[in-house]
Amino acid sequence: xxxxxxxxxxxxxxxxxxxxxxxxxxxxxxxxxxxxxxxxxxxxxxxxxxxxxxxxxxxxxxxxxxxxxxxxxxxxxxxxxxxxxxxxxxxxxxxxxxxxxxxxxxxxxxxxxxxxxxxxxxxxxxxxxxxxxxxxxxxxxxxxxxxxxxxxxxxxxxxxxxxxxxxxxxxxxxxxxxxxxxxxxxxxxxxxxxxxxxxxxxxxxxxxxxxxxxxxxxxxxxxxxxxxxxxxxxxxxxxxxxxxxxxxxxxxxxxxxxxxxxxxxxxxxxxxxxxxxxxxxxxxxxxxxxxxxxxxxxxxxxxxxxxxxxxxxxxxxxxxxxxxxxxxxxxxxxxxxxxxxxxxxxxxxxxxxxxxxxxxxxxxxxxxxxxxxxxxxxxxxxxxxxxxxxxxxxxxxxxxxxxxxxxxxxxxxxxxxxxxxxxxxxxxxxxxxxxxxxxxxxxxxxxxxxxxxxxxxxxxxxxxxxxxxxxxxxxxxxxxxxxxxxxxxxxxxxxxxxxxxxxxxxxxxxxxxxxxxxxxxxxxxxxxxxxxxxxxxxxxxxxxxxxxxxxxxxxxxxxxxxxxxxxxxxxxxxxxxxxxxxxxxxxxxxxxxxxxxxxxxxxxxxxxxxxxxxxxxxxxxxxxxxxxxxxxxxxxxxxxxxxxxxxxxxxxxxxxxxxxxxxxxxxxxxxxxxxxxxxxxxxxxxxxxxxxxxxxxxxxxxxxxxxxxxxxxxxxxxxxxxxxxxxxxxxxxxxxxxxxxxxxxxxxxxxxxxx
Numbered sequence: 219x220x221x222x223x224x225x226x227x228x229x230x231x232x233x234x235x236x237x238x239x240x241x242x243x244x245x246x247x248x249x250x251x252x253x254x255x256x257x258x259x260x261x262x263x264x265x266x267x268x269x270x271x272x273x274x275x276x277x278x279x280x281x282x283x284x285x286x287x288x289x290x291x292x293x294x295x296x297x298x299x300x301x302x303x304x305x306x307x308x309x310x311x312x313x314x315x316x317x318x319x320x321x322x323x324x325x326x327x328x329x330x331x332x333x334x335x336x337x338x339x340x341x342x343x344x345x346x347x348x349x350x351x352x353x354x355x356x357x358x359x360x361x362x363x364x365x366x367x368x369x370x371x372x373x374x375x376x377x378x379x380x381x382x383x384x385x386x387x388x389x390x391x392x393x394x395x396x397x398x399x400x401x402x403x404x405x406x407x408x409x410x411x412x413x414x415x416x417x418x419x420x421x422x423x424x425x426x427x428x429x430x431x432x433x434x435x436x437x438x439x440x441x442x443x444x445x446x447x448x449x450x451x452x453x454x455x456x457x458x459x460x461x462x463x464x465x466x467x468x469x470x471x472x473x474x475x476x477x478x479x480x481x482x483x484x485x486x487x488x489x490x491x492x493x494x495x496x497x498x499x500x501x502x503x504x505x506x507x508x509x510x511x512x513x514x515x516x517x518x519x520x521x522x523x524x525x526x527x528x529x530x531x532x533x534x535x536x537x538x539x540x541x542x543x544x545x546x547x548x549x550x551x552x553x554x555x556x557x558x559x560x561x562x563x564x565x566x567x568x569x570x571x572x573x574x575x576x577x578x579x580x581x582x583x584x585x586x587x588x589x590x591x592x593x594x595x596x597x598x599x600x601x602x603x604x605x606x607x608x609x610x611x612x613x614x615x616x617x618x619x620x621x622x623x624x625x626x627x628x629x630x631x632x633x634x635x636x637x638x639x640x641x642x643x644x645x646x647x648x649x650x651x652x653x654x655x656x657x658x659x660x661x662x663x664x665x666x667x668x669x670x671x672x673x674x675x676x677x678x679x680x681x682x683x684x685x686x687x688x689x690x691x692x693x694x695x696x697x698x699x700x701x702x703x704x705x706x707x708x709x710x711x712x713x714x715x716x717x718x719x720x721x722x723x724x725x726x727x728x729x730x731x732x733x734x735x736x737x738x739x740x741x742x743x744x745x746x747x748x749x750x751x752x753x754x755x756x757x758x759x760x761x762x763x764x765x766x767x768x769x770x771x772x773x774x775x776x777x778x779x780x781x782x783x784x785x786x787x788x789x790x791x792x793x794x795x796x797x798x799x800x801x802x803x804x805x806x807x808x809x810x811x812x813x814x815x816x817x818x819x820x821x822x823x824x825x826x827x828x829x830x831x832x833x834x835x836x837x838x839x840x841x842x843x844x845x846x847x848x849x850x851x852x853x854x855x856x857x858x859x860x861x862x863x864x865x866x867x868x869x870x871x872x873x874x875x876x877x878x879x880x881x882x883x884x885x886x887x888x889x890x891x892x893x894x895x896x897x898x899x900x901x902x903x904x905x906x907x908x909x910x911x912x913x914x915x916x917x918x919x920x921x922x923x924x925x926x927x928x929x930x931x932x933x934x935x936x937x938x939x940x941x942x943x944x945x946x947x948x949x950x951x952x953x954x955x956x957x958x959x960x961x962x963x964x965x966x967x968x969x970x971x972x973x
Contacts, residue, residue, distance in 0.1 A: 234308070234390040234392065234396070234415040234416075234418070234419055235308065235396075235415070235418050235419055235422060235459050235462065235463055236305060236308035236309055236390060236415075237390075238422075238462055238463045239266070239269065239270055239273065239305050239462050240270060242266040242270075242462065242465050243266045243267050243269070243270035243271075245465075246266055246465060247265060247266055247267035247270075248265055248266075248267065249265060249266055249465065249467070250263055250264070250265055250467050251264055251265055251266045251268075251269050251298075251301075251461075251462065251467065251468070252264050252269070252298045252301055252461075252467075252468045252470060253467070253468070253469045253470070253490075254296070254297045254298050254469075254470045254471070255469065255470070255471045255475070255482070255486065256297070256472075257471075257472060257474065257475050262297055262298055264298045264301075264302075266465075269298070269301060269302055269305065270305075271379060271382055272302035272306070272374075272379075272382075273302050273305035273306045273308075273309050274306075274309060274381075274382035274385045275306070275374075275377050275378070275379050275380075275381040275382040275385070276302060276303060276305075276306025276307075276309070276310070276342070276374050276377060276381070277306045277307075277309035277310035277382075277385045278310075278381035278382055278383070278384035278385035279306075279372065279374075279377055279381045280306065280307065280310040280312055280340065281310050281311075281384070281385065281386060282381075282384065283339075283340060283370070285310075285312055285339060285340050286310055286311040286312055286388075287311060287312065287313070288312060288313065288338065288339060288340075289312070289313045289314075289315045289336040289337065289338040289398060290307050290310075290312040290313065290314060290315060290338055290340045290341070290342060291315045291317060291332075291333065291336065291338040291340070291341035291342065291369070292304060292307070292314055292315060292316045292317065292341075292342050292343075292449075293317055293318065293319050293320075293329070293341055293342070293343045293347060294319070294342070294343055294344060294347060294448070295319060295343075295344060295346060295347055295350075295472075296447070296448065296470070296471070296472035296473070296474075297344075297470075297472075298470075299344050299374060299375055300316075300448045300458075301448075301458055301462075302374065303342045303374050304316065304458065305462075306342070306374065307342075308390070308396060309385060309387075310385070311388050311390065313395050313396065313397065313398060314396065314397045314398070315332065315336045315338055315397070315398045315400075315410070316397070316399070316400075316448060316449040316454055317329060317332050317400065317449050318447065318449050319343070319347055319350060319351070320351070321350065328408070331408040332400055332408050332410070333369065334408075335400075335408050335410055335631060335632060336398055336410055336631065337632075338369060339368065339369055339370065340369065340370050340371075340372065341369050341370070341371045341372070342371075342372050342374050343371060343372075343373060343374070344373055344374065344375045345373040345375055345376055347373070348371060348373050351371075390415045391415070392414065392415050392416040392419075393414050393415075393416060394414060394415060395412045395413065395414055395628060396413055396414055396415045396417075396418055397412075397413045397418065398410035398411065398412060398413075398631050399411045399413055399451055399454065399561045399564075399627075400449075400561075401561045401562070409630050409631075409633070409636070410630060410631035410632075411561050411562050411627040411628075411629075411630060411631070412627055412628040412629055412630070412631050413564055413627050413628070414627075414628055416624060417564045417624065417625055417626070417627055417628070418455070418459055418564060419463075420564070420597060420623075420624035420625050421455060421459075421563070421564035421565050421566060421595075421625040422455070422459050422460045422463040422464075423463070423596075424566060424595040424596045424597065424598070424625065425455070425456060425460045425565065425566050425595070426460055426463055426464040427595075427596060428555075428566070428569050428572065428595060429442075429460070429466075429494050429524055429526075430464065430466075440466075440491070440492065440493030440494065440521070440523070441466070441467045441468070441469060441490050441491065441492045441493060441494075442457075442461060442466055442467070442468055442469070442492055442493070442494040442495060443468075443469045443470075443471075443483065443486045443487050443490065443492040443494075443495040444456070444457035444468060444469075444470050444471075444495065445470065445471045445472070445473055445475065445476040445482075445483055445497070446473065446497060447473050450529075450698075451559070451560070451561040451564070451565045452497075452528065452529050452559075452565060454565075455564060455565035455566075456526075456565060456566075457470065466494075469486050469490050469492065471483070471486065476501070477504075479508075480501070480504045480505045480508050480509060481505075481508070481509050481513050483495070483497075483501070483505070484505060484509065484517050484519065484544075484547075485517065487519060487521070487522055488516075488517045488518045488519060488547075491521040492521060492522060493521055493522065493523045493524065494522075494523070494524045494526070495522065495524075495525065495526075496524070496525050496526030496527055496528075496555065497526075497527070497529070498527070498528065498529040498530045499527055499530050499531060499532050499533055499536050499731075500530065500695075500731075502527065502536050502537065502540040503536045503539075503540075503731065505540065505543075505544070506536075506539050506540055506543050509543075514543070514544065514546075514547060517544070517547040518547060518548055519544055519547045519548045519549040520547075520548030520549075521548075522548075522549060522550075522553055523553055523573075524553060524555050524572065525549075525553045525554050525555060526555040526556075526557055526569075527554060527555065527556050527557070528556065528557040528558060528559060528591070529559075529694070530694040530695065530732075531685065531694065531727070531732060532556045532576070532589040532591070532685075533589070533731060534576060534578050534587050534588075534589050536731065537551070537554050537556075537576055537589070538551075541554070550575075551575045551576075552573050552574060552575040553573075553575070554570070554575045554576050555569060555570050555572065555592075556569075556570050556576050556589050556590060556591050556592065557569040557570065557591055557592060558591035558592070558683060558685060560672055560674075561627075562626065562627050562640070562641070562670055562672070563598075563621050563623075563625050563626050563627065563670060563672075564625040564626075564627065565625075566595055566625070567594060567595065567598055567600065567621055567625075567683075568591050568592045568593055568594045568595060568598070568600065568683045569591070569592040569593070569595060570590060570591070570592035571592065571593075576589045576590065577589070577590040577682065578590065579679055579682075579684055586727075588684045588685070588686065589684075590679075590682040590683065590684055591676075591682070591683045591684065591685055592682060592683065593681055593682060593683070594623075594683070595625075597623050597624055597625070598621065598622070598623035598625060599621070599622045599623055600619060600620070600621055600678075600683055601619075601620040601621075601622075601645070601669060602615065602616075602617040602618070602619060602620075602676060602677055602678055603617050603618050603619075603620045603645065603669075604617050604618075605617070605618045605671070605689070607646065608643070608644070608645055608646040609645060609646050610645065611677075613677070613678050613679060614677055614678070614679055615677055616675055616676065616677045616686050617675065617676075617677070618671060618672070618673070618674070618675060618689055619672045619674045619675065619676045619683070619685075620643060620645075620669035620670065620671055620672065621669060621670045621672060622667070622668065622669045622670065626641070626670045627641070627670075628641075629641045639671070640670065640671050640673075641668065641670055641671075642667070642668045643667060643668060643669040643670070643671045644667030644668060644669070645667060645669070673688055673689045673690050674687070674688055674689070675687045675688060675689060687727075691723075691724065691788050691789075693723070693724070693725045693732075693734060695725075695732070695734065695765060700723075700763055700765060702722070702723035702724060702788060704762075704763065705723040705736060705759055705763060705765070706720075706721040706722065706723050706736070706738075706786075708758050708759050708762045708763065709721050709723075709736055709738055709755045709758065709759060710738070711758070712754040712755050712757070712758035712759075713750075713751045713754040713755065715740050715741045715746060715751055716738055716739075716740060716741075716751065716755070720738075720739050720776075720778055720780070720786045721736060721737060721738035721739065721778075721786070722736070722737045722738075722778060722786050722787075722788045722791035722792070723735070723736045723737075723788070724788050724789070724791065724792045726792065726796065726810050728810070733768040733769065733810045734765065734767050734768050734769075735767065735768060735769040735770075735771065735792075735795065735807070735810060736755065736759070736767050736769070736770050736771070737771045737773060737778060737791055737795060737800070738755065738770070738771070738772055738773070739772075739773055739774065739775045739776060739777065739778055740772045740773070740774070740775065740803060741775050748772055748803055748804035749804065749806075751772060751804075752770045752772065752804065752805075752806045755767075755770050756770055756806070767807070768807050768810060769805060769806065769807025769810050770805065770806050770807060771795065771800070771802055771804075771805040771807075772802070772803045772804045772805065773800050773801060773802055773803060774801060774803060777800070777801060778791050778800075779791055779794060796810075833896035833897070833899045833900040833904060834892060834893075834896045836875070836878075836899060837871075837875070837892060837895055837896055837899060838892075840871055840874050840875060840878075875899060875903060876903065878903075879899075879903035879904065881902060881903045882902070883898055883899075883902050883903065
């Protein structure tokens with residue numbers, strides 16, 4: 219199933235976005251382009267003429283360094299200096315590489331990864347930015363070590379405007395790379411999307427038409443308010459490129475200001491009578507939860523005509539609560555504009571019908587209600603594809619979302635292999651379909667492409683796109699991609715008991731929001747406080763990834779589902795967690811699973827299990843006491859090693875059962891399942907059948923592991939590391955047991971005279 223925008227596409231080769239700024243500076247030099255609200259109550263205002271002059275000065279300085287055509291890093295604090303730096307790069311013919319200042323450790327790692335991949339020789343920032351990095355002399359940073367080796371730093375707010383006179387204008391090649399837009403969230407493997415001037419212009423034109431209600435007149439969208447980070451695609455393209463292209467005045471603030479107090483966002487919309495603003499789903503939820511009745515009463519949101527929501531899954535419940543909460547302030551539910559996009563397609567792929575608000579579709583089978591992300595924007599085609607067969611699926615069927623059009627980027631910077639896999643996808647030959655800008659209709663069979671494989675899953679219904687999830691495990695949180703392997707690595711390094719174990723991070727969709735869960739295996743170490751382990755995990759993930767986990771769950775080592783090669787199967791782990799099939803040692807976070815199964819040890823009926831209720835109940839009860847955990851329902855077929863006991867505890871289980879009934883289990887019995895162990899308990903301990911080992915069994919029980927219960931193979935040893943230590947002690951005991959009576963237990967006997 220596919221859909222494309224039907225109206226005429228404008229020619230994206232007519233100019234580039236840098237030329238748009240030059241035009242605005244000529245036609246409306248005194249108009250305010252950007253108004254930035256600082257976190258200390260200060261305000262910075264820049265007109266189009268001032269922005270153009272600063273951009274030309276930066277471009278002149280860059281051209282003097284002979285870096286035209288090379289990547290140039292942009293690492294600015296929030297504010298209009300970033301805008302000047304961005305257009306300075308474009309004016310100079312450089313490749314702009316927006317990123318964030320490496321204030322914190324996780325940003326520092328991302329910064330290093332971006333620098334390694336893009337390999338810039340020049341970085342632009344402000345004097346304050348240099349100070350934050352503890353700069354050295356002559357514009358070079360001396361204390362950030364590997365972050366800036368061989369890279370010259372320039373504080374552009376210190377540049378003399380006379381540099382603008384040395385700028386040499388040039389005509390941009392529409393197909394040349396203008397910007398590297400790094401996908402959000404990746405720290406270990408950055409992916410820089412190479413965007414051409416044509417990509418930027420086409421997407422800016424498409425978004426402008428959507429956001430200006432189709433009038434086509436300059437400044438017809440009114441003022442827009444943005445708090446999104448400028449190195450993120452939504453804040454960069456939607457908050458800078460599009461406004462300059464359409465002469466839309468922007469009021470901006472830092473993301474930190476919004477997160478600390480979401481009221482400042484709505485106050486800015488109210489004060490400046492903004493017509494366009496928005497953000498990810500979480501932003502609307504945060505306003506509902508954090509803004510008081512008293513503060514709400516002072517807001518006037520009647521000017522807000524388009525409230526876009528995207529960058530992460532859109533939840534109908536969140537939008538409904540926001541509309542109900544702020545309806546008295548003049549906000550209209552019809553202003554909501556759910557949309558879908560990604561950095562690989564510059565920004566926007568599809569959007570809702572303006573003024574109609576969110577449209578939802580309820581899955582008749584699951585009852586899940588999903589919000590439509592609208593129809594593809596102008597010149598863009600979306601196909602829903604069976605990724606294995608590479609054919610389009612029928613309407614209503616879920617498949618991978620493939621996108622084609624002038625907004626799709628050139629590929630990943632310096633990664634030809636991944637580019638070929640993700641940006642050069644072709645559909646299998648099939649019947650020819652309607653003509654689009656990049657395809658030719660041939661008689662008979664036609665092979666289409668190339669397409670961008672988004673990795674997202676969705677379906678089409680009445681020409682509207684609905685997102686259902688992702689093919690891979692990437693979690694989109696507040697508009698930022700979080701890769702589970704990064705979160706798992708952080709957790710593994712947060713505490714010694716996790717270092718040798720595996721973990722699984724995933725999201726769980728709920729009606730009003732997504733919940734984020736980390737499962738992790740833990741090495742048992744006596745009576746270690748597992749609460750401290752959970753604290754360490756939560757703190758480390760929060761610090762490294764700015765992510766507050768909704769649940770941290772600790773399970774016994776080597777019990778998470780794995781592939782044959784030993785890799786954690788995340789989706790299987792997720793399913794097992796939701797079904798309550800994990801043997802949990804400790805957890806924090808509730809209300810995520812529908813029906814958790816952490817009940818007391820189950821006591822199945824003899825009719826259902828074919829075994830003694832007393833025997834199975836006794837085994838489970840003793841196992842629960844030893845492991846200090848509740849057990850899920852146990853059947854006769856449950857393997858003994860699934861009871862959640864380590865090797866020493868399994869020996870202790872047998873000893874405890876023998877002591878409880880005052881009888882002994884036969885030495886030759888093998889106990890591979892709970893049923894087999896229950897049979898032995900019933901027969902030899904409850905019913906009292908005689909054993910054949912006599913007193914010798916008493917002497918050996920402390921220094922021997924029953925072969926059926928603990929088989930000393932390499933698999934068992936790796937699963938239970940304590941077993942290797944037990945074997946070592948057993949060998950020592952066997953060497954001395956015949957000679958040293960202090961290592962013997964004699965029923966009713968006494969030591970020999972003289973000892």
